Amino acid sequence: MTGMATHIDMKQPILDKNDRLAEENRALFAEKHVFVLNILASPGSGKTSTILATIEALRDEFNIAVIEGDIASSVDSEKIKAQGIAAVQINTGGACHLESDMIKRAVDVLDLDELDLILLENVGNLVCPTDFDLGENAKVMILSVPEGDDKPLKYPGVFQVSQAVVLNKIDTMPVFNFDQDAFCDHVKQLNPNAPIFPLSATTGQGVEAWAEWLAERVRAVQ
Numbered sequence: 001m002t003g004m005a006t007h008i009d010m011k012q013p014i015l016d017k018n019d020r021l022a023e024e025n026r027a028l029f030a031e032k033h034v035f036v037l038n039i040l041a042s043p044g045s046g047k048t049s050t051i052l053a054t055i056e057a058l059r060d061e062f063n064i065a066v067i068e069g070d071i072a073s074s075v076d077s078e079k080i081k082a083q084g085i086a087a088v089q090i091n092t093g094g095a096c097h098l099e100s101d102m103i104k105r106a107v108d109v110l111d112l113d114e115l116d117l118i119l120l121e122n123v124g125n126l127v128c129p130t131d132f133d134l135g136e137n138a139k140v141m142i143l144s145v146p147e148g149d150d151k152p153l154k155y156p157g158v159f160q161v162s163q164a165v166v167l168n169k170i171d172t173m174p175v176f177n178f179d180q181d182a183f184c185d186h187v188k189q190l191n192p193n194a195p196i197f198p199l200s201a202t203t204g205q206g207v208e209a210w211a212e213w214l215a216e217r218v219r220a221v222q
Contacts, residue, residue, distance in 0.1 A: 018132055021100035025107070025135025032112040035218040036120060038098075038134055040158055041142035043124035046168040048076045049201040050142055051119050055085055057211035062116035062218055067106045069098040069123045076121065086110060097128040100135055117218050126155040138163040138217065145169045149179045152186035159190045164197065166210060171200040 029036050041047045055064055065086040068077040080087035088106040090098060098120065110118070120136060122129045130139075141162040143151055146169060152159045159165065165187055173180070184196055195213060199206030 022133040022135040036136040038136040038139045045144040053201040130157045142166045149183035167198040
Protein backbone atom coordinates (compact mmCIF):
# COMPACT_ATOMS: atom_id res chain seq x y z
CA MET A 1 0.00 0.00 0.00
CA THR A 2 3.08 2.24 -0.13
CA GLY A 3 2.44 5.49 -1.95
CA MET A 4 -1.36 5.34 -1.63
CA ALA A 5 -3.19 8.11 0.22
CA THR A 6 -6.19 7.16 2.30
CA HIS A 7 -8.88 9.68 3.15
CA ILE A 8 -10.90 9.02 6.29
CA ASP A 9 -14.00 11.16 6.76
CA MET A 10 -14.26 11.62 10.54
CA LYS A 11 -17.21 13.98 10.28
CA GLN A 12 -19.71 11.65 8.62
CA PRO A 13 -19.88 9.00 11.39
CA ILE A 14 -20.46 11.81 13.91
CA LEU A 15 -23.26 13.25 11.79
CA ASP A 16 -24.81 9.81 11.22
CA LYS A 17 -24.96 9.12 14.96
CA ASN A 18 -26.28 12.62 15.59
CA ASP A 19 -29.03 12.19 13.00
CA ARG A 20 -30.17 8.87 14.49
CA LEU A 21 -30.54 10.46 17.92
CA ALA A 22 -32.21 13.51 16.35
CA GLU A 23 -34.91 11.26 14.91
CA GLU A 24 -35.51 9.82 18.38
CA ASN A 25 -35.81 13.35 19.76
CA ARG A 26 -38.19 14.32 16.95
CA ALA A 27 -40.42 11.32 17.59
CA LEU A 28 -40.55 12.13 21.31
CA PHE A 29 -41.43 15.78 20.69
CA ALA A 30 -44.17 14.76 18.25
CA GLU A 31 -45.59 12.25 20.73
CA LYS A 32 -45.69 14.93 23.44
CA HIS A 33 -46.99 17.66 21.05
CA VAL A 34 -44.10 19.96 21.91
CA PHE A 35 -42.79 22.45 19.35
CA VAL A 36 -39.01 22.85 19.47
CA LEU A 37 -37.26 25.89 18.00
CA ASN A 38 -33.50 25.85 17.38
CA ILE A 39 -32.18 29.43 17.56
CA LEU A 40 -28.94 30.11 15.67
CA ALA A 41 -26.92 33.32 15.92
CA SER A 42 -23.50 34.76 16.57
CA PRO A 43 -22.39 36.00 20.01
CA GLY A 44 -23.82 39.41 20.83
CA SER A 45 -26.77 39.22 18.44
CA GLY A 46 -29.28 39.35 21.28
CA LYS A 47 -30.35 35.71 21.41
CA THR A 48 -31.22 35.76 25.09
CA SER A 49 -33.00 39.12 24.94
CA THR A 50 -35.01 37.86 21.96
CA ILE A 51 -35.89 34.70 23.86
CA LEU A 52 -37.02 36.77 26.86
CA ALA A 53 -39.17 39.00 24.61
CA THR A 54 -40.65 35.91 22.95
CA ILE A 55 -41.47 34.36 26.31
CA GLU A 56 -43.16 37.56 27.46
CA ALA A 57 -45.30 37.60 24.30
CA LEU A 58 -46.33 33.93 24.45
CA ARG A 59 -46.29 32.84 28.09
CA ASP A 60 -50.02 33.53 28.65
CA GLU A 61 -50.90 30.99 25.95
CA PHE A 62 -48.14 28.41 26.11
CA ASN A 63 -46.03 26.60 28.69
CA ILE A 64 -42.43 27.29 27.71
CA ALA A 65 -39.00 25.95 28.63
CA VAL A 66 -35.54 26.96 27.45
CA ILE A 67 -32.43 24.90 26.79
CA GLU A 68 -29.33 27.10 26.89
CA GLY A 69 -26.18 26.09 25.04
CA ASP A 70 -22.90 27.77 25.95
CA ILE A 71 -19.26 26.84 25.85
CA ALA A 72 -19.13 27.84 29.52
CA SER A 73 -21.10 29.66 32.26
CA SER A 74 -24.79 29.70 33.20
CA VAL A 75 -25.40 33.44 32.95
CA ASP A 76 -28.11 33.21 30.31
CA SER A 77 -30.03 30.35 31.92
CA GLU A 78 -30.10 32.28 35.21
CA LYS A 79 -31.74 35.20 33.37
CA ILE A 80 -34.40 32.85 32.03
CA LYS A 81 -35.03 31.22 35.42
CA ALA A 82 -35.44 34.66 36.98
CA GLN A 83 -38.54 35.06 34.80
CA GLY A 84 -40.10 31.91 36.26
CA ILE A 85 -39.33 29.79 33.19
CA ALA A 86 -37.76 26.32 33.36
CA ALA A 87 -34.25 26.44 31.91
CA VAL A 88 -31.66 23.71 31.39
CA GLN A 89 -28.04 24.74 30.93
CA ILE A 90 -25.76 22.80 28.59
CA ASN A 91 -22.06 23.64 28.77
CA THR A 92 -20.38 22.13 25.74
CA GLY A 93 -16.87 22.36 27.18
CA GLY A 94 -15.45 23.88 24.02
CA ALA A 95 -17.71 22.43 21.34
CA CYS A 96 -19.06 25.14 19.02
CA HIS A 97 -22.56 23.67 18.65
CA LEU A 98 -25.23 21.61 20.37
CA GLU A 99 -25.71 17.97 19.39
CA SER A 100 -28.77 15.75 19.58
CA ASP A 101 -27.41 13.62 22.45
CA MET A 102 -27.03 16.80 24.52
CA ILE A 103 -30.66 17.67 23.82
CA LYS A 104 -31.75 14.14 24.70
CA ARG A 105 -30.11 14.45 28.13
CA ALA A 106 -31.48 17.97 28.66
CA VAL A 107 -35.11 17.03 27.99
CA ASP A 108 -34.86 14.19 30.48
CA VAL A 109 -35.05 16.80 33.25
CA LEU A 110 -38.07 18.56 31.71
CA ASP A 111 -41.71 17.46 32.04
CA LEU A 112 -42.67 17.33 28.38
CA ASP A 113 -46.27 16.54 29.27
CA GLU A 114 -46.55 20.04 30.72
CA LEU A 115 -44.82 21.89 27.87
CA ASP A 116 -45.94 23.38 24.57
CA LEU A 117 -42.75 25.08 23.40
CA ILE A 118 -39.02 24.56 23.93
CA LEU A 119 -36.62 27.28 22.83
CA LEU A 120 -33.10 25.99 22.16
CA GLU A 121 -30.46 28.69 22.33
CA ASN A 122 -27.60 27.19 20.36
CA VAL A 123 -23.97 28.12 20.91
CA GLY A 124 -23.10 31.47 19.34
CA ASN A 125 -21.72 30.43 15.96
CA LEU A 126 -22.80 30.95 12.34
CA VAL A 127 -21.14 27.83 10.89
CA CYS A 128 -21.03 24.65 12.99
CA PRO A 129 -24.66 24.47 14.25
CA THR A 130 -26.07 24.39 10.70
CA ASP A 131 -24.86 20.79 10.19
CA PHE A 132 -26.42 19.31 13.31
CA ASP A 133 -30.06 18.24 13.38
CA LEU A 134 -31.33 18.26 16.98
CA GLY A 135 -34.80 16.89 16.26
CA GLU A 136 -36.25 20.40 16.26
CA ASN A 137 -39.34 21.54 14.35
CA ALA A 138 -37.62 24.60 12.93
CA LYS A 139 -34.39 26.57 12.88
CA VAL A 140 -34.44 30.36 13.15
CA MET A 141 -31.53 32.71 12.52
CA ILE A 142 -31.06 35.91 14.53
CA LEU A 143 -28.87 38.66 13.10
CA SER A 144 -28.38 42.02 14.80
CA VAL A 145 -27.97 45.30 12.95
CA PRO A 146 -24.46 45.99 14.32
CA GLU A 147 -23.19 42.78 12.69
CA GLY A 148 -23.68 44.22 9.20
CA ASP A 149 -25.93 43.61 6.21
CA ASP A 150 -23.33 41.43 4.42
CA LYS A 151 -23.62 38.40 6.71
CA PRO A 152 -25.84 36.42 4.29
CA LEU A 153 -23.03 36.68 1.73
CA LYS A 154 -20.38 35.54 4.23
CA TYR A 155 -22.39 32.80 5.97
CA PRO A 156 -25.00 31.60 3.43
CA GLY A 157 -25.51 28.18 5.03
CA VAL A 158 -27.18 29.39 8.21
CA PHE A 159 -29.64 31.51 6.24
CA GLN A 160 -30.45 28.64 3.88
CA VAL A 161 -31.40 26.22 6.67
CA SER A 162 -33.53 28.69 8.65
CA GLN A 163 -37.32 28.75 8.42
CA ALA A 164 -37.34 32.42 9.48
CA VAL A 165 -34.85 35.23 10.03
CA VAL A 166 -35.04 37.72 12.89
CA LEU A 167 -33.30 41.05 12.34
CA ASN A 168 -32.68 42.27 15.88
CA LYS A 169 -31.64 45.65 17.31
CA ILE A 170 -33.38 47.70 14.62
CA ASP A 171 -33.50 50.56 17.14
CA THR A 172 -29.76 50.94 16.45
CA MET A 173 -30.26 51.33 12.70
CA PRO A 174 -29.51 55.10 12.70
CA VAL A 175 -26.13 54.46 14.31
CA PHE A 176 -24.89 51.81 11.88
CA ASN A 177 -24.46 51.78 8.13
CA PHE A 178 -26.90 48.90 7.65
CA ASP A 179 -28.68 48.56 4.29
CA GLN A 180 -31.89 46.76 5.22
CA ASP A 181 -33.10 46.46 1.62
CA ALA A 182 -29.81 44.88 0.55
CA PHE A 183 -29.92 42.52 3.53
CA CYS A 184 -33.45 41.38 2.69
CA ASP A 185 -32.51 40.89 -0.96
CA HIS A 186 -29.53 38.73 0.02
CA VAL A 187 -31.69 36.60 2.33
CA LYS A 188 -34.41 36.15 -0.29
CA GLN A 189 -31.87 35.01 -2.85
CA LEU A 190 -30.66 32.33 -0.46
CA ASN A 191 -34.01 31.39 1.05
CA PRO A 192 -37.07 32.79 -0.76
CA ASN A 193 -39.54 31.17 1.66
CA ALA A 194 -38.09 32.49 4.93
CA PRO A 195 -39.96 35.48 6.38
CA ILE A 196 -37.82 38.27 7.84
CA PHE A 197 -38.90 39.84 11.13
CA PRO A 198 -37.27 43.20 11.92
CA LEU A 199 -37.55 43.82 15.65
CA SER A 200 -35.98 45.26 18.76
CA ALA A 201 -36.06 42.78 21.61
CA THR A 202 -35.28 45.53 24.13
CA THR A 203 -37.95 48.05 23.04
CA GLY A 204 -40.54 45.49 21.90
CA GLN A 205 -40.87 46.96 18.42
CA GLY A 206 -41.81 44.24 15.93
CA VAL A 207 -41.93 41.44 18.52
CA GLU A 208 -45.69 40.87 18.08
CA ALA A 209 -45.41 39.83 14.43
CA TRP A 210 -42.54 37.46 15.18
CA ALA A 211 -44.32 35.95 18.17
CA GLU A 212 -47.51 35.37 16.17
CA TRP A 213 -45.56 33.55 13.44
CA LEU A 214 -44.13 31.24 16.09
CA ALA A 215 -47.46 30.86 17.90
CA GLU A 216 -49.14 29.62 14.71
CA ARG A 217 -46.58 26.83 14.44
CA VAL A 218 -46.87 25.85 18.10
CA ARG A 219 -50.66 25.62 17.78
CA ALA A 220 -50.29 23.39 14.73
CA VAL A 221 -48.60 20.59 16.71
CA GLN A 222 -50.99 20.62 19.68
